[in-house]
Amino acid sequence: MLYRIAADGLVLFHLLFILFAVLGGLLVLRWRPLIWWHPPAALWGMAVEFFHLPCPLTEWENRLRQGAGQTGYGGGFIEHYILPVIYPAGLTPGIQIVLGCVVLLINGLVYLRLIRQRNMRRTP
Numbered sequence: 004m005l006y007r008i009a010a011d012g013l014v015l016f017h018l019l020f021i022l023f024a025v026l027g028g029l030l031v032l033r034w035r036p037l038i039w040w041h042p043p044a045a046l047w048g049m050a051v052e053f054f055h056l057p058c059p060l061t062e063w064e065n066r067l068r069q070g071a072g073q074t075g076y077g078g079g080f081i082e083h084y085i086l087p088v089i090y091p092a093g094l095t096p097g098i099q100i101v102l103g104c105v106v107l108l109i110n111g112l113v114y115l116r117l118i119r120q121r122n123m124r125r126t127p
């Protein structure tokens with residue numbers, strides 16, 4: 004039971020990490036100290052998509068599920084609603100490239116705005 008709870012918690016963390024990688028730049032606009040956390044997360048998210056790298060969270064989750072005696076996902080809220088968002092059916096390398104570009108575009112625009120705001124404050 005403990006392994007399953009840990010695996011479900013890790014899936015939730017995984018989803019939150021993905022959301023932070025994609026949209027965390029918007030949080031940086033409000034809370035500047037996140038600028039130390041968000042760029043590495045966004046770069047990692049882009050690298051996973053662009054270079055088809057395995058995510059260590061996925062491997063960790065699978066090991067926890069095996070420890071719980073599961074071979075697949077059971078029928079809970081996490082599995083039914085969150086897992087399809089993280090692991091959509093039909094995910095291809097081409098779609099992954101598009102997803103990486105979306106992360107790059109959103110965060111590029113946010114950080115461009117941050118740079119412009121900083122430069123505007125410096126000019127008298």
